[in-house]
Amino acid sequence: MSSKKGEKTLSPEELEAKINEIRKLIVPAANKLPFPFSDAIICRYLRARNWNIKKAAKMLKETIKWRAEYRPEKIRWEDIAKEAETGKIYRANYHDKLGRTVLVMRPGFQNTNSSKGQIMFLVYCMENALMNINSDQEEMVWLIDFQGWSMSSVSMKVTRETANILQNHYPERLGLGILYNPPKIFESFWTMMVKPFLETKTHKKVKFIYSNDVVSQEKMEELFDLETLESSFGGRNSTGFNYETYAKQMMEDDKKMADFISSGGDDGGGSSLQNLPSFSAFETSNGDGIASTDENSAR
Numbered sequence: 225m226s227s228k229k230g231e232k233t234l235s236p237e238e239l240e241a242k243i244n245e246i247r248k249l250i251v252p253a254a255n256k257l258p259f260p261f262s263d264a265i266i267c268r269y270l271r272a273r274n275w276n277i278k279k280a281a282k283m284l285k286e287t288i289k290w291r292a293e294y295r296p297e298k299i300r301w302e303d304i305a306k307e308a309e310t311g312k313i314y315r316a317n318y319h320d321k322l323g324r325t326v327l328v329m330r331p332g333f334q335n336t337n338s339s340k341g342q343i344m345f346l347v348y349c350m351e352n353a354l355m356n357i358n359s360d361q362e363e364m365v366w367l368i369d370f371q372g373w374s375m376s377s378v379s380m381k382v383t384r385e386t387a388n389i390l391q392n393h394y395p396e397r398l399g400l401g402i403l404y405n406p407p408k409i410f411e412s413f414w415t416m417m418v419k420p421f422l423e424t425k426t427h428k429k430v431k432f433i434y435s436n437d438v439v440s441q442e443k444m445e446e447l448f449d450l451e452t453l454e455s456s457f458g459g460r461n462s463t464g465f466n467y468e469t470y471a472k473q474m475m476e477d478d479k480k481m482a483d484f485i486s487s488g489g490d491d492g493g494g495s496s497l498q499n500l501p502s503f504s505a506f507e508t509s510n511g512d513g514i515a516s517t518d519e520n521s522a523r
Contacts (some may be wrong), residue, residue, distance in 0.1 A: 228454060240488060243266050246266050246269070246281050246284065248285055250285050256288060268397075271396050272396055281444075286393075287393045290395070296347045296351050297485060299482060303344065304345040306339050310333040311330060314327070314349070315328075315352055315353050321447060322361070324358070324363055324364055325365070326365045328369065328454070328465075329366055332373035333371075339379060352474065355481065366398065368401065368402060368404060369456060370403070370404060373410065375470075380417065383418060388421075400447070401429055401431070405434055405435055435458055
């Protein structure tokens, strides 16, 4: 079992022991979920808490409680269609070169004032992204475009709740966050108002990229196939967000979600639903990577 520099690895026996201990600690809370969850999920929570069993179990129980109350798998397109109109968040029809699902975010395209609706839309997009994640991947990429962004686009309430939900209920899901062409004023906002809410391991995954910077553009070419990457991010794909097309796609995915839930979490293991939702009966270990962690990070 390999490990990266600065990481420790667990033997299969050590890993299995920790997973079994977690399972004991989260009963009967886990019975509140509409479907079972996998060892891979428990491993993500363990990694997020540096393999500390008690901390990981506490974190997992809080997520179970949140999911039982919020029911993110029950959110449907018609619940958030208004939020989606401007394309402020959507799942791209391309991946990065590692095959990771890409979520495009445009905070400058904010079109509502409801913090509740905005958070619901974010959760819907996260669930859909996980539903469509490649079976050999656990993480996704966020492409955050600052076109049209200003300080008036900012809601601290939504910012804090976003950080809370993503870090505590979707741990180890962000592989890379790209802030594309953020204005100078955002750099100060990031340092003073956003970064303090993020754990070290999370904010280290965030990169500032600028279209007028050669090194930045080389980085984008390293990460993405420029033929499929949208032109707004320096690629050669001129196809932009189309609300009607996207709505149809999301409603089709909603049907798959509903069928998955009504089947008790059994789709036969042969479709992309093996990754859906955060607690999936069919999610599997990704091998060596699942048993390694950064000793200096809590997340």
